[in-house]
Amino acid sequence: MKLEKILDKLGSLEKNSFIKIIDNIISKNPKNAKEIEKILSSSDKGLKSVDNLNVSNIFSLISNEFTEHLLCEFQEANSQLDILIDIIIRDGNCIMKQDWFSRLYETEIKNLKVKIKILNAELENEKSELSESRKRDYRIYKACLSTAYNNDVANNRETKITSDELSIILTLSKQLGLSQEDVKLINYSILPIKKADIQDVINNLKNLGVVFFSKKENTIFIADEMVSLLRKVRKKEVAEKFYRRTLKLLREPVINQIAKDHNIDRKLTVSQKIEEIIKDGISFTDLLTTEIHKQDLTLTEKKKTLNELCEKGLNLTNLKGNTLEDKINSLIDHFDSVEKDEKVGISIDGFDKMLTELNKSLPKLNKELKEQFELQEEYVLNADFLLDYNIKPRDILDLIIKPDLSKFIKDNGIKQRGDDILNILEHFKDVENLYLENYANVGYRNLNLLKENGISVKESELGLKFEELTKIIFKSLGFNVDDKFKNQLNTQKDMMDILLNLGNEEIIIVECKTIKEKGYNKFSTVSRQLKSYQNLAIKNNLRIVKILLIAPEFSDDFVYDCEMDTEMNLSLITASTLTKIFEAFKTSKYKEFPHVLFRDIVINEERIIKALAK
Template identity: 80%
Template sequence: MKLERILDKLGSIEKNSFIKIIDGIISKDPKNLKEINKILSSSDKGLKSVDSQNISRIFALTSDEFQKHIACEFQEISSQLDILIDIVIRDGNCIMKQDWFSRLYDTEIKNLKARIKNLNADFENDKSDLTDSRKRDYKIYKSCLYTAYQNDIENNRDAKITSDELSIILTLSKELGLSQEEVKLINYSIVPIKKADIQEVIKSLKNIGVIFYSNKDNTVYVADEMVRMLRKIRKKEVAEKFYRRTLKLLREPTINYIARDHNIDRKLSYSQKIEEIIKEGISFTNLLLNDIYRLESTLTEKKKTLNELCEKGLNISNLKGSTLDDKIESLIKHFENVERDETVGISLDGFDKLLMELNNSLPKLNKEIKSQFEFQDEFVLKAEFLLDYNIKPRDILDLIVKPDLTKFIKENGIKQRGDDILNILDHYKDVENLYLENFEHVAFRNLNKLKENGITVRESELGQKFEDLTKVIFKGMGFNVDDTFKNNLNTRKDMMDILLNLGNDEIIIVECKTSKERGYNKFSTVSRQLKSYQNLALKNNLRIVKILLIAPEFSDDFVTDCEMDTEMNLSLISASTLSNIYEAFKKSNYAEFPYVLFRDIVINEERILKALSK
């Protein structure tokens, strides 16, 4: 769930710790202070009185400093912060009831203790699956950690690992190629694990700004933006779902090689080994730099293998970068962009239909998804529920084994030639709703984003498509989009885009503009056009209640020119604002949108959303 939505759910006391940290960062002159002050200038009472949307923007502007603040907390090696962070960043754990979080924490501690016991036994057992070279790596790391922790006792001080010692230990673990889980197991074989009270755990995480806690419903919230930040701190370059998607493209011998190198049981099934590799926290970059290739592979062969993996397996063409490292970095950035993108790939209705039919064909799937993502709810195959956890249709389909996918495809009349998952997603597309979910991308004429989200359209068609979608939105809000009346009024010279007929000779004129450039700034051109429409309407004895201009966004100069105009009753609406108003209207109790709310120069989205929610 996005930070803005979480902040809207919480009271001021529940947001205090988070806001105090950002306040502290602002007081130390962060690098983006000018942009932050622009946002704060509209508020006389400081950060506490800023709305959720702008707090979210300020958090993005202070993300580097916030990340350093959290990283400092990891210097206390006995804090268990690594255990707790690894729980909250797992796919499916960003919203948890307190009792469920407590249960996950208990399970994690028990599993860790059992695995530490097994690891210690492997150290002593000559017949264990650990290779001699791996045993040597473990022993080197363990000996260094032991010395760093125990040398304080010898000097009559409390046992701890200083930040300098920790930086050396982290470098050592990286050079030895240890996974995060291997490091964690060895760490806690030296530093005893003490199970903390769950209230204290929540309080400590809340105080460092990592989580929010709602006292009203006893729920822990971790913002999507925070999850991404915590993953960076834990050196997990991609979300589990993207790691899984990549691993599933590898042949079983390659998976076995990776498993053997990181002490994972090779007797497990193919899918189980993949899940264990993900849990191990093995570096995604190292995996693609070294682990997936034959030992004798040349650099050219490695590049070719990675390109084929991306193009044929992940459907990513033209992976950027000349070196192997550059290509891997481009792939990681691609996954980051996919994760940040709020569009679903198919429409929300299509997602619900897909889940319903998956549940009919594969009755065990609900239980499997519940287990995979550690959900507390009993029935989880619901589109809105899954999207709150940033789990999209592709993420669900990636978890289904090949025989079950084949069965589902046959039972539901889905195309069988080609890629199974892409065929399923294509089958459940609802084109109009999919376009509406990409309304802002259409406005910005962003062909690449539209293509990524499953929409193929010519650039020359985008202007008309934007106008058509705007009509659909206004119809959905209860307006009479009167094309017949509009066509009768229009002349060869003056052709307005949309006319909303309010009855009694009253109308609203709507003009639609698309633009690739950030900030629509052609006021002089558009104002002449709109004034000619106004004159046309007045000649026909019509009362113009409002003129609305819809565009991707507006520059400051455009807004200023609009404010200075005294001849038109003009309001500006960005594409994202209109889309959000439409979504809020659908959930409201109104049968028709109260157009009196269109009274600002630049339509205030937050005010209208609040009005619709009453």
Template identity: 75%
Template sequence: MKLEKILDRLSSIEKNSFIKIIDNIISSSKEKRKEIEKILAQADKGLKSVDNQNISKIFELVEEEFTEYVRCEFQEVNSQLDILIDIIIRDGNCLMRQDWFSRLYEAEIKSLNAKIKTLAADAKDDKSDLSPERKRDYRIYQACLSTAFFNDLENNREAKITSDELSIILTLSKELGLSQEEIKLINYSILGVKKMDIQEVINNLKNIGVIFYSKKENTIFVADEMVRLLRKVRNKEVADKFYRRTLKLLREPIINSIAKNHNIDRKLSTSRKIEDIISAGVSFTDLLVNDIYKDGTNLTERKKTLNELCEKGLQIPNLRGSTLQEKIDSLIQYFEAVEKDEKVGISVDGYDKLLKDLHQSIPSMNKTMKQHFELQDEFVLDAEFLLDYNIKPRDILDLIEKTDLDKFKKEHGVKQRGDDILNILEHYKDVENLYLENYEHVGYRNYNQLKENGIQIRESELGVKFEELTKVIFQGLGFHVDEKFRQELNTTKDLMDILINLGNDEVIIVECKTSKESGYNKFSTVSRQLKSYQNIALKNNLRIVKILLVAPEFSDDFVTDCEMDVDMNLSLLTASTLLAIYEAFKNSKYMTFPHVLFRDVVINQERIVKALSK
């Protein structure tokens, strides 16, 4: 769930810790002060009175500083922050009720203690699968960590690891090729791990700003933006779902080799080994630099193997970069972009139909989803519910075994040739709803993003498509989009895009503009155009209730020119605002949108959405 959406659900007291931390970062941040002050200028009383959308924007600006702040918290060795972050960044754990979080925490502590004992036994056992080299790596890291921690006690000081010591320890662990799980097990074999009171755990996490806790809903919220940030802190370069997608493309001998290198039982099933590799925190970069190749593979062959993995396996053509590291960085950036994109790949309605059909064909699907994503609710196969957890159709299909996928395709008439998952996604596209979900991209004429989101359209058709979608939205708002009357009024020279007939000779005129540029800025041109439409309507004895101009965004100069115009009753409406109003309207009590709410020069999304929710 996005940060803005979470903030909308919380009281000011529940947001307080997070706001304080951001405020402190702003006070000490000089580089981004101008950008932040521009946002804060809209509020009279500082950050606390800024709306939630702008708080999200400010958090995005100070994300690097927040990351460093969280890293500093790791110096508190008894905070168990690594254990707790590993729980809350797992796919499916961004929304949890307190009792469920308590169970997950308790299970994690129990599992950790058992693994520490197993590791200690394996390190001493000459017959264990651990190689002598790996045992040596463990001993070196353990000895260095022990010295860093206990040298304070020898000097009559509180035992802790300083920032300098921590940076050396982190460098050592990286050079030894230790996974996050191996590091954690060795750390707690020295520090000891003790179960804390769950309320204390929640308060600690809340006080450092990484979670929100709603007493009213008894629920913990972790924003999508925070999950990505915390993964960086834990040196996890991609989300588990993308790591899994990559590992599933590798042959079993390679999976076994990776498992052997990181003390994972090779007797387990392939799917179980993949999950253990992910949970072990094996570096994604190290995996693609070293682990997926046979011994002796040269650099040229490695690049060729990686290209094939991305192009044929992950369906990512033309991976940027000339060196192996550049290609890996490009792949990580690609996965980050996919995760940040709110688009589902198919429409929400199509997602719901897919889930319904999966439940019918694979009865165990609901149980599989619950267990895999550690979800508390009894029935989880619901599109809106899963999207709150940032779980998309592709993420679900990646979990299904090949035999079940084949059965599902046959039962539901899905194309058999080609990639199974891509064929299923194509089958469940709902084109109109998919276009609406990409409405803003159409307005920006963002051809590449539309193509990536599964929409095939000529660039020359985007202007007409934006107009068509705008009509669909206004019809969805309960308005009578009168095509016949529009055609009667239009001349060969003056062609208005949309005419809303309110009855009793009252109309709303809507003009649609797409723009690749950032901020629509051609007021003089569009002003002449709209005035000609206004004259046509007035000549036909029509009362113009409102003229609306819909575009992706408007420049500051355009807004100023609009404010100075006294001849037209013109309001500016961004594509994102119109779509947000449409979504809010669907859940409101109104049958037709109350057009009196269109009264600002630039239509205020927050005000209208609040009015519709009353």
């Protein structure tokens, strides 16, 4: 769930710790201080009175400083912060009831203790499957950590690891090629591990600004933006779902070799080995740099292997970068942008239809998803629910084994040639709703983003498409979009885009404008156009209740000129505002949108959404 949406759900007390930390970072003149000041200048009372969207924007501007704030907490080696973060950054753990979080925490501690015993036994067992070189690496790291922790005893001081010692130990673990799971197991074989009171754990995480806790709902919320930041703190370059997507493209012998190198049970199935590799915390960069390649491969051959993996498996052509490192970073950036993108590749309705059909074909899928993503609810195959957890259609399909995917494709008459997952997504795309979800992108004429979101359209068609979508929205709001009457009124010179017929010779005129550059600022041109429509309507004895101008955004100058105009009853609506009003209307008690709410110069979405909710 996005930070803005979480903040909307919470009271001021529940947001207080988070706001205090951001306030403290701002007071220390962060890198983006000027941009932050621009946002804060609109508020007289500082950060606490800034709306939730702008709090979210400020958080993105201070993300580097927030990361430093968290890294300071990691200097306390036995804080269990690594254990806790590893729980909350897993796919599906961004919203949890307190008792569920408590259960996951308890399970994590138990599993950790079991794994520590197994590792210690492996180190002592001469016939263990661990190679001698790997045993040596573990022993070196363990001996150094033990010295760092216990050397205080000789000086009659409390046993702890200092920040200097910790930085050296972290460097050592990297040079030895230890995974995060390796490091964690060895760390807690030396450091005492105790289960803390869950309320204390939640309070500590809340005071760090990492989680929000709603007492009313007894629920922990971790924003998608925070999860992304915490992954970076834990040196996890991509989300588990993208790691899994990549691993599933590898041949079984490659998976087996990676599993062997990291002491993963060879008796497990390939799918189980993949999950264990993900849990092991092997660096994604290390995976693509060394783990998936044979030892004697040249750098050129490694780059070729990576390119083929991306082109054939991930549908990514022309991976940017000349060096292997650049190409891997390009892939990480791609996954990062996919995760941040709120669009899901198909429409929400299409997602729900896909989930309904999956449940019919594969009745065990609901249970499998619950277990995979550690979800508490009984029935989880619901699009809105899964999207709150940032789980998208592709993430679901990635979990389904090949035979089950084939069965689903046959059951639903889906095209069988080519990539199974891409064929399924195409089948459930639901183009009209997908366009509506990309309404603002159409208005901005953003061809690249539209293409990324599964829409193929010519630039020359975007103006007409924006008008069509606007008509669909107003029809859905209960208005009579009267094309027949509009065509009777229009002349060759004056052609209004949309006419809303209210009856009794009353109308609303709607004009649609797409823009490629930022900020629509051609008021003089558009005002002449709208006044000619106004005169046309008056000549036909019509009363104009309102003139609405829809565009992706308006410049400050445009808004000022509009405010100064005394001849037209004109209101400005941004495309994103109209979309939000449309979404709020769907769940309201109204069958027809009360047009009297269109009374601002620049339509205030918050006021209208509140009115619709009453």
